[in-house]
Amino acid sequence: MPCRPTAPCLWPSLLPENTDQVADVVRLCHANQVKVVPARLRHRPVRGAPCRWKTASFVGLGKFNRILDIDYANRCVTVQPGVTNLAISQAVSAAGFYYAPDPSSQIACSIGGNVAENSGGVHCLKYGVTTNNLLGLEIVLMNGDVVRLGGKHMDSDGYDLLGILTGSEGLLGVITEVTVRILPKPATVGAQLLGFGDLQSAGDCVARIIAAGIIPAGLEMMDKPAVHATEDYCKAGYPLDVEALLICELDGPSAEVDELSDRVEEIARDCGATTIRRATSEDERQRFWLGRKSAFPAVGKISPDYYCIDGTIPRGRLSEVLTRMGELSKQHGLGVVNVFHAGDGNLHPLIMYDAGKPGDLETTEALAADILRLCVEVGGVLSGEHGIGVEKRDLMGVMFTEDDMKQQQRIKCAFDPDGLLNPGKVFPLLHRCAELGHMHVHHGKVPFPDLPRF
Amino acid sequence: MTEILRPQTADDTRDLLAWAVSEQKPLEIVGNGTKRGFGHPVAASHSLDLSGLSGIVEYEPAELVLTARAATPISEIEALLRQSNQQLAFEPPDLGPLYGAQAERATLGGIVAGNLSGPRRVQTGAARDHTLGVQVATGRGELIKAGGRVVKNVSGYDLTKLMCGSWGTLGVLTQISIKVLPAPEKTRTVLIAGQDAADACLAMTAALSSPHEVSAAAFLPAPIAARSRVSYVAGAGASVTAIRIEGPPVSVSVRNTALRDLLSAFGDIEELHGHNSGALWQEVRDATPFSSGDSVLWRLSVAPASGGAVLDALGDLGIEGYLDWGGGLIWASSGEDNEHAHQVRTLSESAGGHATLVRAPEVLKSAIGVFHPQPATRDGLSQRIKDGFDPNGILNPGRMVQGA
Structure with missing residues (x-):
């Protein structure tokens, strides 16, 4: 995002220490109709977007960084929202457990942010995204009410408010506590590199692995530019003569991993793989992943700037989408590098541009919008795990009708009728809640549908 | 006398809801009616019978997704999935017989509207975790869509989740896209006889905390076990703790051995093979x-x-x-x-x-009350959400909360 000129925030940034303090702050803001932007910051706000409003208060959640409870018998952990994703897995590792969703930014990203964006990671094909691994939340509503949802039990009573909160991009409430489920670590983990001479064969291989009844723990794809960029950057040992490279990770007892690895290799051979390599040690497996996980910085090294897109498509449309993306890239005159969670259809094309060049950023945004429209056109969605935010809100109409979006905004009205929390995100056209709630009732004027009556 | 309305398409359904709003006619929403007894009785002059909205729209095994109209019977979906060795992994239960209804008549819409899941819930998640997208006719007389046909999706609020477990009080599901998964090649159930409930919980916890990928864990006290149709279970003459593992044969055999070792400390071990295992878990699933x-x-x-x-x-x-x-x-x-x-x-x-x-x-x-009473703050929130979907209260009035 480009930096925007900032005006001084008239309301102070605050660093509450507990839920009651958050509730007090939010209640005060609500009473004075001051907008609230929660963030994980520890000291003062970062420069940028939120100060677009004349009166807004940052609520820093930097002090919400403690692990509150580790409950092995119920296989769950309760933390404050500022705890990092990786810290949860680290805290339970010695006992043989981990927290499954693992976004690439897991060293730094907070669990509160993961809940807000319903983050995934490379293992979500088998283990699900955040919403599938979340058991409970404590939230503060914009009116200061503290609401506890879920807990250590599995099913919700009443409406699935936990589900609607997850992925709501911070628009519905301030999260003050999170309970996630943890899983026992798999007995063994194996990884394979599968290289192909063309994208179509790699795409076919993905579809055939899944059709064969194999759900890999991770199934990632990189195109040729991504393979070259990462190999230059970190020497992961990738083959440079391929158009597409798959990393397939399988987990379970070693007998299962061995057998399924054989089956995957057979499928890959059938699909014309030119490289088939199995990691023979944990060190080699880590190196396979090193390249994939370094894709972003690697691209950062070959291009002055890059712009990461996030969209999801049906797996079967992969080669078609990549081909058309290549055409769009030529059309706009900007290179695109592709890394892809192939197992679950989540694309992360990286557009290479130069922010110093006049017009480059605008071209980038236009190309990104074209790529996302393409995702929706083939039956996919605008975002797999990064959310809509401000960046994609004007594209919501590509995927949703006006009625769809209005119904979504009525959720916002139920939680925050004055629109004070994280304003300006997700929806292109804001309607006042009073207007959204209104309904024309035409007594005796709506025809009874022409149906057989019984 | 309740009048029955039978829409044949999603558009019919939307038009009927628009009519019901204008005439202020509350509706009871019914699929095949197997779970009408779940929830409070609905006070409605008209019944919206969705049984005409049946049939599988699209099934792509390699995409792991199936789209069907809401009143498609689960049994029909499962029969089709079996042809590609796939399944609905959350094991939708068949609760109809609890209310005297015919077995195998439960619909996809009813299962999703009730967020009902079977024994594999503990490993693979609930109906709500497998429901990818829905088309819904709201109590505003509008046809909306939410979610999609892909697993990873953060595009707007996850209204799909809200539909799961709302028992037709927020909208009428007309079409549903649901995630499917490969069916296991092999199944084994390890049994421990004669435990008390506390010990059984410890055994189940040990199994679920192990890396052996347990897909279900149940405990049947002796009088309940005695009612089983599975002779090994009924004939145990004692309580039965049951732990299930599934997967490729080589993996199941390794894990079976490991699990038996792990659990031998808790009591005498037996095991059930495919057929008996299936019969037992179906009993557990359907109460x-x-x-x-x-x-x-x-x-x-x-x-x-x-x-x-x-x-x-x-x-x-x-x-x-x-x-x-x-x-x-x-x-x-x-x-x-x-x-x-x-x-x-x-x-x-x-x-x-x-x-x-x-x-x-x-x-x-x-x-x-049928559903657990909620704290006032949550109750208010739920009511405001309901008002957004169904401002005139025409959808299944009173089913979840009496008088609402």
């Missing part, structure tokens, strides 16, 4: 031990490790039950008095969960 008769039936969702203690406490009150989900789900049958009912609610709360009155005479339902 079959309570399917005959019309005793008061409860479903408690609690923190799994406390399941054993809650079951014991229920037993002290003369309430019989069994554990699924590694202790996290309790099916229990109590007497018809209000006092028992209040005790069940209190016990479920003390274990950090809630209790739903699945089957009961109307007088008891009305005295104590």
